[in-house]
Amino acid sequence: MNELDRTRLVLLASANDRPVEAIEEALTGGDVASVILYPGGLSETGFSEFCDRAVPLIQGKDAAALVVDDTQIFGRSSADGIMLEKQRSELKDLVARFSPHNIVGCGGFKDRHGALQVGEQNPHFVFFGKTGGDIRAEPHRKNLALANWWSGLVEIPCVVMGGNCVESVIECVASGADFVGLETAVFSAADGAAAAVRHANQLLDEHAPRLDETALED
Numbered sequence: 001m002n003e004l005d006r007t008r009l010v011l012l013a014s015a016n017d018r019p020v021e022a023i024e025e026a027l028t029g030g031d032v033a034s035v036i037l038y039p040g041g042l043s044e045t046g047f048s049e050f051c052d053r054a055v056p057l058i059q060g061k062d063a064a065a066l067v068v069d070d071t072q073i074f075g076r077s078s079a080d081g082i083m084l085e086k087q088r089s090e091l092k093d094l095v096a097r098f099s100p101h102n103i104v105g106c107g108g109f110k111d112r113h114g115a116l117q118v119g120e121q122n123p124h125f126v127f128f129g130k131t132g133g134d135i136r137a138e139p140h141r142k143n144l145a146l147a148n149w150w151s152g153l154v155e156i157p158c159v160v161m162g163g164n165c166v167e168s169v170i171e172c173v174a175s176g177a178d179f180v181g182l183e184t185a186v187f188s189a190a191d192g193a194a195a196a197v198r199h200a201n202q203l204l205d206e207h208a209p210r211l212d213e214t215a216l217e218d
Contacts, residue, residue: 007173007208008033009200010159012131012183014040015050022187023054027061029197033179034103036083038068038131051077064103068131081124083107085131092121099124105159115146119154126150127181129161134184137165144175151176164188166199173208180204
């Protein structure tokens, strides 16, 4: 297990857009706490096949593999955890069923009230942003504000979604977030996914505050 005590990198990967080979390349670039896999419009069958290939590859690189919303695919693929984005009503039940052996996180809310309601159900992490939401170079201001508020109030770790350039991690760590999520910034990088992960970790080394070990590690 990686012993880093600073903000760490989380990758998001759409089954519809990101070949498994691209995930494999990215994970050779340096420390990644976890990879969040989501369907991105792909069919359930296609997403299941994607996860069957991606999960063991991710785990073989000492990262945690998390599946978005689909408990059956999560179970069949032997992923490390699940993140609820559209199925938030299931959170309490899934925390009771799978914690502490599996990671259960939650995203998909847009305000403090929704975040606090989720926090009362003790997920392993909350996610500020949305899958496929990195459409600009900079992180979304609302996500940064929520992460800044949350990190000063609640002990549950949070992930904040970065923008579509690697340098956006600098603003993200300033929010106090425990993890920074990147997708396009890594998988569409001109120098390749591995180089982007390497650069992101260099920026985290330079700018991130030191933290206690938190929940998204494998």
